[in-house]
Amino acid sequence: MDSVSGRYTCLNMNYLLLIMIHIGVGLHAVGGVWPMPQISASSPEQYPLNPEAFYFEYGRQSEAQPGCSVLDAAFKRYFSLIFPDYFPGDNLSVCAGQASLKAETVWGFFVNKTDIEDFPRFQFRGILLDTSRHYLPVQAILKTLDAMAYSKFNVFHWHIVDDPSFPYQSQTFPDLSAKGAFHPMTHIYTQTDVQRVISYARLRGIRVLPEFDSPGHTQSWGKGQSDLLTPCYKGGTPSGAFGPVNPTLPSTYQFIARLFKEVSSVFPDSYIHLGGDEVNFFCWKSNPDVRAFMQKMGFGTDFTKLEAFYMESIVNITSTLNKTAIVWQDVFDYHERIPEDTVLHIWKGVPYDYTKELSRITKAGKRVVLAAPWYINHIAYGQDWRKSYTVQPLNFSGTEEQKKLVIGGEVCMWGEYVDATNLTPRLWPRASAAAERLWSDEKQTSSVEKAFPRLQDFRCKLLRRGIQAEPLYVGHCRHEYQGI
Amino acid sequence: MDSVSGRYTCLNMNYLLLIMIHIGVGLHAVGGVWPMPQISASSPEQYPLNPEAFYFEYGRQSEAQPGCSVLDAAFKRYFSLIFPDYFPGDNLSVCAGQASLKAETVWGFFVNKTDIEDFPRFQFRGILLDTSRHYLPVQAILKTLDAMAYSKFNVFHWHIVDDPSFPYQSQTFPDLSAKGAFHPMTHIYTQTDVQRVISYARLRGIRVLPEFDSPGHTQSWGKGQSDLLTPCYKGGTPSGAFGPVNPTLPSTYQFIARLFKEVSSVFPDSYIHLGGDEVNFFCWKSNPDVRAFMQKMGFGTDFTKLEAFYMESIVNITSTLNKTAIVWQDVFDYHERIPEDTVLHIWKGVPYDYTKELSRITKAGKRVVLAAPWYINHIAYGQDWRKSYTVQPLNFSGTEEQKKLVIGGEVCMWGEYVDATNLTPRLWPRASAAAERLWSDEKQTSSVEKAFPRLQDFRCKLLRRGIQAEPLYVGHCRHEYQGI
Numbered sequence: 001m002d003s004v005s006g007r008y009t010c011l012n013m014n015y016l017l018l019i020m021i022h023i024g025v026g027l028h029a030v031g032g033v034w035p036m037p038q039i040s041a042s043s044p045e046q047y048p049l050n051p052e053a054f055y056f057e058y059g060r061q062s063e064a065q066p067g068c069s070v071l072d073a074a075f076k077r078y079f080s081l082i083f084p085d086y087f088p089g090d091n092l093s094v095c096a097g098q099a100s101l102k103a104e105t106v107w108g109f110f111v112n113k114t115d116i117e118d119f120p121r122f123q124f125r126g127i128l129l130d131t132s133r134h135y136l137p138v139q140a141i142l143k144t145l146d147a148m149a150y151s152k153f154n155v156f157h158w159h160i161v162d163d164p165s166f167p168y169q170s171q172t173f174p175d176l177s178a179k180g181a182f183h184p185m186t187h188i189y190t191q192t193d194v195q196r197v198i199s200y201a202r203l204r205g206i207r208v209l210p211e212f213d214s215p216g217h218t219q220s221w222g223k224g225q226s227d228l229l230t231p232c233y234k235g236g237t238p239s240g241a242f243g244p245v246n247p248t249l250p251s252t253y254q255f256i257a258r259l260f261k262e263v264s265s266v267f268p269d270s271y272i273h274l275g276g277d278e279v280n281f282f283c284w285k286s287n288p289d290v291r292a293f294m295q296k297m298g299f300g301t302d303f304t305k306l307e308a309f310y311m312e313s314i315v316n317i318t319s320t321l322n323k324t325a326i327v328w329q330d331v332f333d334y335h336e337r338i339p340e341d342t343v344l345h346i347w348k349g350v351p352y353d354y355t356k357e358l359s360r361i362t363k364a365g366k367r368v369v370l371a372a373p374w375y376i377n378h379i380a381y382g383q384d385w386r387k388s389y390t391v392q393p394l395n396f397s398g399t400e401e402q403k404k405l406v407i408g409g410e411v412c413m414w415g416e417y418v419d420a421t422n423l424t425p426r427l428w429p430r431a432s433a434a435a436e437r438l439w440s441d442e443k444q445t446s447s448v449e450k451a452f453p454r455l456q457d458f459r460c461k462l463l464r465r466g467i468q469a470e471p472l473y474v475g476h477c478r479h480e481y482q483g484i
Numbered sequence: 485m486d487s488v489s490g491r492y493t494c495l496n497m498n499y500l501l502l503i504m505i506h507i508g509v510g511l512h513a514v515g516g517v518w519p520m521p522q523i524s525a526s527s528p529e530q531y532p533l534n535p536e537a538f539y540f541e542y543g544r545q546s547e548a549q550p551g552c553s554v555l556d557a558a559f560k561r562y563f564s565l566i567f568p569d570y571f572p573g574d575n576l577s578v579c580a581g582q583a584s585l586k587a588e589t590v591w592g593f594f595v596n597k598t599d600i601e602d603f604p605r606f607q608f609r610g611i612l613l614d615t616s617r618h619y620l621p622v623q624a625i626l627k628t629l630d631a632m633a634y635s636k637f638n639v640f641h642w643h644i645v646d647d648p649s650f651p652y653q654s655q656t657f658p659d660l661s662a663k664g665a666f667h668p669m670t671h672i673y674t675q676t677d678v679q680r681v682i683s684y685a686r687l688r689g690i691r692v693l694p695e696f697d698s699p700g701h702t703q704s705w706g707k708g709q710s711d712l713l714t715p716c717y718k719g720g721t722p723s724g725a726f727g728p729v730n731p732t733l734p735s736t737y738q739f740i741a742r743l744f745k746e747v748s749s750v751f752p753d754s755y756i757h758l759g760g761d762e763v764n765f766f767c768w769k770s771n772p773d774v775r776a777f778m779q780k781m782g783f784g785t786d787f788t789k790l791e792a793f794y795m796e797s798i799v800n801i802t803s804t805l806n807k808t809a810i811v812w813q814d815v816f817d818y819h820e821r822i823p824e825d826t827v828l829h830i831w832k833g834v835p836y837d838y839t840k841e842l843s844r845i846t847k848a849g850k851r852v853v854l855a856a857p858w859y860i861n862h863i864a865y866g867q868d869w870r871k872s873y874t875v876q877p878l879n880f881s882g883t884e885e886q887k888k889l890v891i892g893g894e895v896c897m898w899g900e901y902v903d904a905t906n907l908t909p910r911l912w913p914r915a916s917a918a919a920e921r922l923w924s925d926e927k928q929t930s931s932v933e934k935a936f937p938r939l940q941d942f943r944c945k946l947l948r949r950g951i952q953a954e955p956l957y958v959g960h961c962r963h964e965y966q967g968i
Contacts, residue, residue, distance in 0.1 A: 133958040164958045182960040378865045382901070415958070417866070421947070422954040425906035463905070470906040474617040474648045474899070476666040 034458035035152055035436035036445050039117040046110040051083040073203045081465060122393070124369050124408025125438040126155035126209070127431060129423075132162030132220065133415030135187040140420040142200050147428050147467045149204035151435035156201050157273065157410060159211045160189070163219035168194070168212075172262045173255075175224030194266060209326065210267045212259070213275025215245035215310050227251060230290060232283040243283020247310035248293035257317050264321040272318050276311050277328035277347070304334040312337055326369065332361055343367045343407065350375065355396035362402035370409040374434045376427065377414040383472060385433040385455070386448050393437070409438050428469035429459040518942035519636055519920035520929050521602040529597040535567040557687045565949060606877070608853050608892025609922040610639035610693070611915060613907075616646030616704065617899030619671040624904040626684050631912050631951045633688035635919035640685050641693045641757065641894060644673070647703040652678070652696075656746045657739075659708030678750055693810065694751045696743070697759025699729035699794050711735060714774060716767040727767020731794035732777035741801050748805040756802050760795050761812035761831070788818040796821055810853065816845055827851045827891065834859065839880035846886035854893040858918045860911065861898040867956060869917035869939070870932050877921070893922050912953035913943040 033040070056075040058064060064071050127148055129136060145156060160168050166180030169188045178184045189197075198208045214221075222229035222242050227249065229242035246252050264272065281303040284290045290306070299305040315325045315338050326343040344366050349357045354372035361368050373391045388411075394403045411431045418426060432455065436445055445451060452472070460477035462469040517524070540559040542548060548555050611632055613620060629640060644652050650664030653672045662668045673681075682692045698705075706713035706726050711733065713726035730736055748756065765787040768774045774790070783789040799809045799822050810827040828850045833841045838856035845852050857875045872895075878887045895915045902910060916939065920929055929935060936956070944961035946953040 134955055135960055165960075187960060379863055380865070381862045417955060417957065419955045419960075419964070421952045422906070422909035425909070468905040471618055471901060471903045473901065476619055476649075476671060476903075478667075480903070 032454055032457045034432060034454055034461075035439035036441070036454075037116045037118040038441055038444075040114060041116075042112045042114045045113040047113060049082075049111050051079075051086040052088075054079070054082070070203055070205065074205075084464075120152065120154075120439050121441065122406070122408035122438045124155055124410070125153045125435060126157045126369065126408065126410035127153050127427075128157040128159050128211075128371070128410055128412040128414075130159045130162065130413065130415035130418075131167055131189070132159065132165045134419035135165065135167055135182055136415075136423065137420055138189070138193045138196060140423055141197055143424060143467065144427065145197070145201050145204055145206055146465070147424070147462060147469075148206055150462060150465065150467070151428075151432045152439050153411075153431070153435055154205055155207050155209055155408075155410070156197075157209045157211060157412075158197075159213065159273075159414075161212060161220060162217045166220040166224065170259065170262060172258050173225060176221060177224070179224035180220035180222075191266065198267065207269045207271075208267055209269055209271050209273055210263060211273035211275055212263060213273075213277065213328075214256070214314070215247060215307065216277065216279040217275060218245050221245070225255060228255060230283050230287055233286040233288065239286075241283070243287075244279050245310065246290070247284075247306055247313075248290055253313055253317070256314050260314070260317055260321060260323075264318070264323055270322075270324055271326050271343070272321075272323040273326045273345070274311070274314055274318065274331075275328060276307075276331040278330065279307050281307075308334050308337070315339060315342060329357060329361065329368075332364070332366060340365070341367070343369060345369050345371055345410070347371045347375070347412070358393075358396040358406065359398050359402070362396075362398055362405040365405070367405045367407050369407060371412050374409060374411045374431075375414065376411050376430055376434075377416065377418060379426065385430045385472065388430065389433040389437060389448055389451060391434070391437055392442065394442075409434060411435075424468045425470035428462055428467055429455060429472065430470075432458060432462075516938055516941045518916060518938055518945075519923035520925070520938075521600045522925055522928075523601040524598060525600075526596045526598045530594040531597060533566075533595050535563075535570040536572075538563070538566070554687055554689065558689075568948075604636065604638075604923050605925065606890070606892035606922045608639055608894070609637045609919060610641045610853065610892065610894035611637050611911075612641040612643050612695075612855070612894055612896040612898075614643045614646065614897065614899030614902075615651055615673070616643065616649050618903035619649065619651055619666055620899075620907065621904055622673070622677045622680060624907055625681055627908060627951065628911065629681070629685050629688055629690055630949070631908070631946060631953075632690055634946060634949060634951070635912075635916045636923050637895075637915070637919055638689055639691050639693055639892075639894070640681075641695060641896075642681075643695045643697070643757075643898075645695075645704060646697060646701045650704040650708065654743065654746060656742050657709060660705060661708070663708035664704035664706075675750065682751065691753045691755075692751055693753055693755050693757055694747060695757035695759055696747060697757075697761065697812075698740070698798065699731060699791065700761065700763040701759060702729050705729070709739060712739060714767050714771055717770040717772065723770075725767070727771075728763050729794065730774070731768075731790055731797075732774055737797055737801070740798050744798070744801055744805060744807075748802070748807050754806075754808055755810050755827070756805075756807045757810045757829070758795070758798055758802065758815075759812060760791075760815040762814065763791050765791075792818050792821070799823060799826060813841060813845060813852075816848070816850060824849070825851070827853060829853050829855055829894070831855045831859070831896070842877075842880040842890065843882050843886070846880075846882055846889040849889070851889045851891050853891060855896050858893060858895040858915075859898065860895050860914055860918075861900065861902060863910065869914045869956070872914065873917040873921060873932055873935060875918070875921055876926065878926075893918060895919075908952045909954035912946055912951055913939060913956065914954075916942060916946075 056078070058066055058068075058071070066072075127144070129141065129144060131141075141156075148154075148156065161180075165182045165187065166176045167182070167188045169177045169190050171191065177188045181188045201208050218229060219242070228245060230244055230246040231238045232241040232243050233239060260272070284303055284306065294300065294303075294306060297305075297309065299309070311327065311331050311334075315327070318325050319339060324341050324343070325339070326345055327338070328345045328347060331338060331342075332344045344361050346354055346357045346361065346368050348354065350372050354370065357372065358368060358370065370393050374388055376388070391409075393406055393409055411427075411434045413423070413427055413431075433451075436451070456472055456475070459469045459472060460480070463477050464479045540562070542550055542552075542555070550556075611628070613625065613628060615625075625640075632638075632640065645664075649666045649671065650660045651666070651672045653661045653674050655675065661672045665671045685692050702713060703726065712729060712735075714728055714730040715722045716725040716727050717723060744756070768787055768790065778784065778787075778790060781789075781793065783793070795811065795815050795818075799811070802809050803823060808825050808827070809823070810829055811822070812829045812831060815822060815826075816828045828845050830838055830841045830845065830852050832838070834856050838854065841856065842852060842854065854875075854877050858872055860872070875893075877890055877893055895911075895918045897907070897911055897915075917935075920935070940956050940959070943953045943956055944964070947961050948963045
């Protein structure tokens with residue numbers, strides 16, 4: 001997942017944005033920037049920070065040049081963040097008749113001359129939101145995208161549907177949300193909503209990676225699509241309950257192909273997440289048609305082969321749509337024959353064994369995204385951000401080539417206990433700890449103690465920018481009650 | 485702490501409010517009321533719920549009669565909660581020219597005839613907020629008072645000052661907040677703020693119990709009051725650090741007397757919380773003047789005697805101000821001679837040993853408030869409200885007389901990791917679990933499983949009333965996104 005790809009033709013943004021953010025902190029030391037830049041040099045030389053004279057410039061060597069819509073919009077946003085109170089003409093009225101008051105002294109900010117060279121350590125820096133266990137209003141998603149950009153996350157992994165509800169309003173299969181959402185009108189994402197999220201994210205340098213998890217985690221799909229799920233049997237007759245997607249019927253693959261064709265065109269990203277986790281074989285085992293299919297296919301009683309058969313089929317469907325698949329590691333664990341470029345998403349092995357998972361899967365030459373140590377929905381009393389911060393994603397047994405296969409990491413906010421009432425303070429600034437781990441040089445950011453005051457500053461900055469980030473410990477911010 | 489006392493002359497409110505709240509749930513079963521009423525009988529007989537014909541009535545036998553400002557205001561508030569969309573005349577315009585549309589059917593609500601007799605199990609049902617570790621804006625406190633009333637909490641224990649900051653703006657000693665608050669102008673409670681909180685609480689049947697914790701937990705006091713704290717020594721000379729309040733100087737008691745005189749008049753409640761917890765003797769031991777005082781008083785090297793001396797003195801000061809003291813259990817643990825009516829606040833013995841504390845202290849004839857199992861600032865992943873719910877406050881070894889000394893319980897939200905960004909979703913609906921334990925009959929509410937759907941309903945009701953209460957588990961409420 002390169003930072004320049006797909007439709008993001010002028011997306012060298014990360015480099016430029018860092019410089020802007022840095023200027024934004026004004027009087028703070030360089031140490032106050034979060035995540036820590038790769039290379040930064042301050043000199044005692046000072047410059048006035050004057051909004052009348054301040055401007056952003058495209059680098060002469062940059063691929064991005066004037067007219068790049070993403071950067072043009074970013075310049076506007078960050079100007080307001082740096083000079084929140086500035087309105088053109090303000091200083092003139094203040095100065096009327098007072099020639100001695102120059103623009104510089106009206107504002108009174110000086111910044112040390114600072115050169116920053118910056119680039120991300122990992123190309124994939126994601127946050128997962130789960131909009132199935134609880135519906136999240138579009139506003140809550142946009143707010144999260146704002147905060148993600150401030151921490152330099154660049155992938156919004158949208159776990160949009162799951163067992164409890166199907167809020168995605170499909171054009172091809174409108175019954176999926178009409179019957180599978182918590183509410184068919186208020187708890188759905190219309191095509192307009194989805195486009196709004198994608199375009200808001202794009203302007204902030206964030207890709208939207210949609211997940212349509214199957215064959216498990218699909219209870220809500222069954223409500224609007226009959227014959228999709230496997231009927232479970234009890235004592236020789238259907239029990240009325242349904243299990244995972246039925247992998248034995250051609251109609252299943254026709255449905256998936258049509259759904260994914262739509263999804264592929266709605267979501268422009270070159271990746272699509274196919275899920276594939278936690279498939280319970282209980283229902284498949286109970287169903288005589290499934291058992292007959294197993295015999296026919298020569299799978300014996302090994303249901304992992306049936307799961308592999310299903311996953312291979314849908315990965316192949318996405319390949320024909322020119323999308324690269326990301327799947328949860330379960331798919332690798334069952335040894336499916338999956339395309340070389342499929343990315344494995346590591347979620348097992350918490351708290352410490354995920355290093356084994358990293359070794360094992362990269363040894364097979366697969367690219368991986370590490371999520372296991374960053375299941376941020378799990379909360380604990382106290383400063384649990386420290387645990388997220390001390391993760392060393394490359395500290396596993398393997399060759400240099402294997403290490404290169406770790407393309408990044410992801411903070412997962414599963415939705416069992418989270419909705420719009422508590423999402424923001426539970427996510428921020430805790431997720432920012434992982435953000436620095438994924439962006440910055442590990443040696444320069446090895447001390448949790450040194451990170452603490454910098455993260456406190458950053459949390460205050462989030463508050464000032466309207467993100468209701470929770471406190472890390474006793475204390476206060478200068479500007480903490482705007483709008484609360 | 486009787487429900488009818490002090491200035492609360494018409495505060496038989498709890499009985500009346502319950503009836504109103506019940507009507508408020510309208511079509512829900514009686515089982516949907518939280519906390520569960522003591523006695524409730526529904527019949528199949530139905531009545532239309534018509535705002536044009538609906539009114540609250542003072543009971544003929546009630547101590548409270550028309551003109552009671554608390555109830556008159558409550559009637560107004562609860563009318564709006566029951567009929568949020570009603571505006572007089574609405575139905576007339578809807579009905580213009582349509583004689584067949586009667587008021588009843590415009591609204592279309594019917595309620596089953598229900599008789600409720602209700603009263604609280606415990607008279608003290610408190611919530612502690614800590615405004616020293618983080619400052620809480622007055623709005624956040626008022627919002628909490630709203631939510632407290634919905635859960636029938638009746639004591640706001642305002643842990644207003646502590647080590648980190650002194651936000652109470654004293655008339656007598658303005659330097660305490662001018663120098664001891666996080667910010668002397670923005671992070672303080674003015675006298676107007678305090679009056680606003682008290683009066684807002686009073687109208688909701690909630691007493692305000694202020695805590696000025698000493699002799700420990702007073703670092704912030706020392707900034708605005710020189711010579712109050714004990715200078716710590718290192719190697720025979722003052723180290724520059726300060727310890728607890730200096731109990732050896734007459735000026736200390738003069739200061740406390742003047743401060744408490746003011747506090748007693750500002751806060752009308754008949755109780756005052758004096759703290760007395762977690763006194764660290766290290767600094768006292770280091771100070772030669774303190775050691776000399778110990779010799780003179782015959783305390784030897786037993787610093788608990790010095791602490792006892794201090795606490796006895798300040799408890800006596802509050803007695804002369806006609807206030808009854810509440811203190812943390814540490815004060816009992818050091819065997820101070822404290823007035824018979826002093827209430828001990830139990831916070832030790834978590835998770836299970838607090839029953840021993842209850843036995844021990846009630847055996848000495850002291851009244852107690854139980855806080856130990858309800859330190860709600862401690863969070864854990866999942867449904868931790870279940871632990872709060874299954875507490876049995878009277879399940880300890882002791883006589884019937886001892887059990888009567890348990891006057892109630894308190895949910896404590898200490899502020900290390902909590903400020904206005906996360907207070908509401910962290911407090912609600914988790915605190916409501918304790919609320920039912922303190923209000924309702926224990927036998928009728930012994931099943932956590934039965935409580936669960938009722939608490940989910942109640943959480944949705946909190947959302948509808950504008951309290952950003954977090955979800956208990958997967959799902960949704962009908963009206964969850966107003967204002968988010």
